[in-house]
Amino acid sequence: MFEITKKREVAPNVHEIVIHAPAVAKKARPGQFIILMVDEKSERVPYTLCDWDREAGTVTLVVQEVGQSSRKLVLLRAGDQVAHLVGPLGVPLEIERFGTVALAAGCYGIGAILGIARAMKAAGNRVIAIVEADSHYLHYFRAELEAAADEFIQTTIDGSENIKGHSIDVVKRKLENGESLDRVIAVGCLFMMMLAGNVTKPFGVKTLVALNPIMLDGTGMCGACRVAVGEQTLFACVDGPFFDAHQVDWSELRDRRVAYSDDEIQAVARTDVAAPRRERAHARTA
Amino acid sequence: MQLNIDNQTVTARSGESVLQCASRHGIAIPRLCSHSSLPAFGACRLCIVEIDGMRGTPASCATPAVEGMVVRTNTEALRDLRRGILQLILLEHPSACLVCDKHDLCDEFRPAAAKAGRTTGCHTCNNKAVCDVRVLADELELTDLPVPPVYRNLPLERSDPFIDRDLNLCILCGRCVRICKAQHGRGTIDFVGRGSQTRIGEAFGRSLSEAGCRFCGSCIDVCPTGSLADRYAKWYGAPSRFTATTCTLCDAACAVTVHTTAHERAVAARGVDPRVPICVLGRFAIPEFLNGTRRLKTPQIRVGSRLRDVPWQQALARAAEHLRPFVGDGFALVCDTTNTLEDRYVLYKFTRDVMRSPHYIELQPDARGVSRAGLPDGVRAALLTGPFVDHERLQQLDLLIVQDCYATATSELATVSLPVAVLSEVAGTWVDGDGRMRPLRKACRGPGTAKPDWEIISELARTMGETGFEYESAATIARDIGAVGARLRIRQTEAPIAATDPSRRRTHFRGHCLDDHVGGLSELNGVEPALATAAVGG
Numbered sequence: 001m002f003e004i005t006k007k008r009e010v011a012p013n014v015h016e017i018v019i020h021a022p023a024v025a026k027k028a029r030p031g032q033f034i035i036l037m038v039d040e041k042s043e044r045v046p047y048t049l050c051d052w053d054r055e056a057g058t059v060t061l062v063v064q065e066v067g068q069s070s071r072k073l074v075l076l077r078a079g080d081q082v083a084h085l086v087g088p089l090g091v092p093l094e095i096e097r098f099g100t101v102a103l104a105a106g107c108y109g110i111g112a113i114l115g116i117a118r119a120m121k122a123a124g125n126r127v128i129a130i131v132e133a134d135s136h137y138l139h140y141f142r143a144e145l146e147a148a149a150d151e152f153i154q155t156t157i158d159g160s161e162n163i164k165g166h167s168i169d170v171v172k173r174k175l176e177n178g179e180s181l182d183r184v185i186a187v188g189c190l191f192m193m194m195l196a197g198n199v200t201k202p203f204g205v206k207t208l209v210a211l212n213p214i215m216l217d218g219t220g221m222c223g224a225c226r227v228a229v230g231e232q233t234l235f236a237c238v239d240g241p242f243f244d245a246h247q248v249d250w251s252e253l254r255d256r257r258v259a260y261s262d263d264e265i266q267a268v269a270r271t272d273v274a275a276p277r278r279e280r281a282h283a284r285t286a
Numbered sequence: 287m288q289l290n291i292d293n294q295t296v297t298a299r300s301g302e303s304v305l306q307c308a309s310r311h312g313i314a315i316p317r318l319c320s321h322s323s324l325p326a327f328g329a330c331r332l333c334i335v336e337i338d339g340m341r342g343t344p345a346s347c348a349t350p351a352v353e354g355m356v357v358r359t360n361t362e363a364l365r366d367l368r369r370g371i372l373q374l375i376l377l378e379h380p381s382a383c384l385v386c387d388k389h390d391l392c393d394e395f396r397p398a399a400a401k402a403g404r405t406t407g408c409h410t411c412n413n414k415a416v417c418d419v420r421v422l423a424d425e426l427e428l429t430d431l432p433v434p435p436v437y438r439n440l441p442l443e444r445s446d447p448f449i450d451r452d453l454n455l456c457i458l459c460g461r462c463v464r465i466c467k468a469q470h471g472r473g474t475i476d477f478v479g480r481g482s483q484t485r486i487g488e489a490f491g492r493s494l495s496e497a498g499c500r501f502c503g504s505c506i507d508v509c510p511t512g513s514l515a516d517r518y519a520k521w522y523g524a525p526s527r528f529t530a531t532t533c534t535l536c537d538a539a540c541a542v543t544v545h546t547t548a549h550e551r552a553v554a555a556r557g558v559d560p561r562v563p564i565c566v567l568g569r570f571a572i573p574e575f576l577n578g579t580r581r582l583k584t585p586q587i588r589v590g591s592r593l594r595d596v597p598w599q600q601a602l603a604r605a606a607e608h609l610r611p612f613v614g615d616g617f618a619l620v621c622d623t624t625n626t627l628e629d630r631y632v633l634y635k636f637t638r639d640v641m642r643s644p645h646y647i648e649l650q651p652d653a654r655g656v657s658r659a660g661l662p663d664g665v666r667a668a669l670l671t672g673p674f675v676d677h678e679r680l681q682q683l684d685l686l687i688v689q690d691c692y693a694t695a696t697s698e699l700a701t702v703s704l705p706v707a708v709l710s711e712v713a714g715t716w717v718d719g720d721g722r723m724r725p726l727r728k729a730c731r732g733p734g735t736a737k738p739d740w741e742i743i744s745e746l747a748r749t750m751g752e753t754g755f756e757y758e759s760a761a762t763i764a765r766d767i768g769a770v771g772a773r774l775r776i777r778q779t780e781a782p783i784a785a786t787d788p789s790r791r792r793t794h795f796r797g798h799c800l801d802d803h804v805g806g807l808s809e810l811n812g813v814e815p816a817l818a819t820a821a822v823g824g
Contacts, residue, residue: 013405065402135435190396191391269574
């Protein structure tokens with residue numbers, strides 16, 4: 001069992017969860033992920049390792065509630081236990097001195113780029129962290145990212161704070177203004193990562209995206225997480241999660257992700273009945 | 287009474303508002319708080335119009351139509367005003383997706399919304415596919431918000447049975463409050479608090495169940511946003527088909543419209559008559575009961591101690607082979623009156639003509655829907671359409687065939703188990719508590735290869751080499767037995783008794799306890815003593 005040491009809703013529907021898992025924290029490297037089961041009958045779900053503390057033996061996840069399994073997880077509180085946590089999995093992100101690295105992130109990706117920003121800066125890069133959210137109240141980890149990056153830029157889709165638009169719009173503007181970016185890394189929803197690839201392709205800037213297909217075992221056995229990248233079929237779990245955005249077959253990935261949507265909806269409909277009792281109790285005492 | 291709306295001469299009925307008159311003549315005026323089954327309220331102000339001789343821009347929903355009026359509904363000035371009003375409404379509603387410049391591309395790439403807990407934009411909203419606010423924002427070409435929006439951060443309310451509430455999406459149109467008052471004559475929910483703190487809720491911070499909510503679901507049906515949602519149906523998006531049929535969960539036989547997805551899965555049911563609420567069973571139980579994971583999906587035959595899935599042909603051949611030695615008094619067939627007339631006729635005919643047995647036992651469910659029966663002495667083989675008979679008696683049988691919708695301890699004992707389609711999965715004729723014939727129309731597909739009772743029995747009879755069972759549809763049987771002229775109970779003078787008095791609500795259908803299959807019901811019944819007390823004060 002793995003104890004949750006800290007749990008808070010950092011923005012509406014976005015939860016920061018810190019879990020005591022010393023063996024994972026000891027070996028975690030930027031860009032890797034873990035697979036977690038909330039209880040013994042839960043689905044195995046991959047989550048990006050956003051941050052880790054080797055001394056305290058903890059790992060930090062940023063989780064959005066988007067279905068049955070993530071709901072079970074976010075309803076837990078500090079002091080609760082999760083049944084299984086395995087990791088670190090996946091190929092660590094290549095960290096070298098590239099020059100200027102732009103990190104574009106949205107939703108859970110804002111948390112996911114934190115560890116990457118630190119590592120890239122430590123490797124001697126100039127790190128530009130560009131984070132997007134629908135509105136001002138959906139931003140989180142501002143202080144952390146501001147400290148980790150050389151330049152920190154926030155955008156809002158509705159223009160309610162700072163720059164109006166998407167993070168990738170900022171990247172595009174920088175490239176159009178002749179700023180030299182040696183590498184772009186985008187983490188967010190599939191749509192956002194696809195946009196990132198489309199924007200940087202004409203400029204020929206190497207762009208990496210953290211793909212999030214349906215995944216089962218996470219160790220290359222089942223093949224559920226296959227993605228078409230260029231001429232190859234690769235597994236996101238052992239060949240990724242980072243891939244070249246310019247070569248990903250986005251429409252295939254999207255179609256594979258929604259293959260079980262009917263069953264996923266059914267699953268949510270059934271969990272809802274029992275799970276959230278404590279939510280109300282919590283709301284009342286809050 | 288004649289008036290002029292947008293250069294069109296129209297005739298108004300007495301007592302009609304400008305909005306009603308315009309709608310009746312196909313002139314669309316934007317609105318969010320007005321609803322066809324509710325009186326005018328004038329909360330959203332989107333239906334403002336210009337009327338010659340009147341100051342300002344009156345709300346057309348609250349302005350009576352008067353002889354000789356000259357009304358303009360869609361001038362540039364009005365559109366500007368409406369856009370401004372909508373911008374203000376959206377300041378307290380997650381609205382980023384409405385003003386996003388990539389909104390079309392996003393809709394194309396990911397049409398379905400993510401099943402989020404908190405909705406933070408259209409891409410995580412259960413109402414995305416059918417949202418009035420989205421349509422309006424498009425129509426008014428909304429591209430920005432005048433000042434930063436506010437997220438109220440109210441707790442999600444997901445612990446009441448059947449209904450999820452995210453009041454952070456609420457635009458305070460008051461439709462839910464008004465429909466509840468109109469249909470139940472009492473205020474289970476109302477506006478709570480003042481000014482920017484106003485929200486929809488129950489008195490004293492109670493939950494819906496504690497406040498005496500009857501869970502008729504009408505508030506969900508009229509909500510123009512995703513604030514109020516049917517927990518079961520919410521992520522299925524827009525239904526692809528609507529079928530009016532009869533609810534057979536009790537004798538009231540309310541007409542309900544069953545909503546089905548493109549995969550022919552029933553996801554919701556609503557009362558047909560908008561003035562009268564239906565009961566919680568009709569509104570919420572049907573889809574969950576039909577989509578239960580323990581539904582029987584495939585025919586099964588006993589191999590040793592276990593039941594094995596087999597094709598229909600094989601299961602029917604096995605049943606026929608086992609039944610043949612029991613032709614005569616040793617056989618009994620037990621069903622209950624939740625079956626259609628067509629089913630009951632074929633079941634009866636099978637017992638009499640094929641099995642040549644007098645033991646056709648048709649049970650009348652009691653007030654709670656429970657049907658129990660004993661088997662006559664000397665019966666060694668039985669065909670049951672549900673778990674109606676005590677286990678001890680069943681264990682004495684030499685042959686048990688069960689055709690049912692759910693796996694039960696009874697079907698576990700069977701030599702042959704056959705999956706049945708029920709409720710809105712079948713067509714036919716049904717007799718309600720007043721003895722009137724009501725039509726059942728097929729709205730959705732049964733699970734796996736499940737079939738209606740009449741079809742299974744007809745095929746079984748044919749497998750046994752009998753003639754007279756060459757039925758192709760329920761309609762052909764209906765003609766044979768003169769079951770014609772069934773009409774939906776579309777107009778109701780009052781709500782069914784089960785909607786107003788929970789103690790009169792059925793707990794069983796076809797021998798199955800509904801609580802076991804419909805999650806919200808067990809919760810609802812768990813709090814019912816409190817509910818009854820609350821109702822006295824309410």
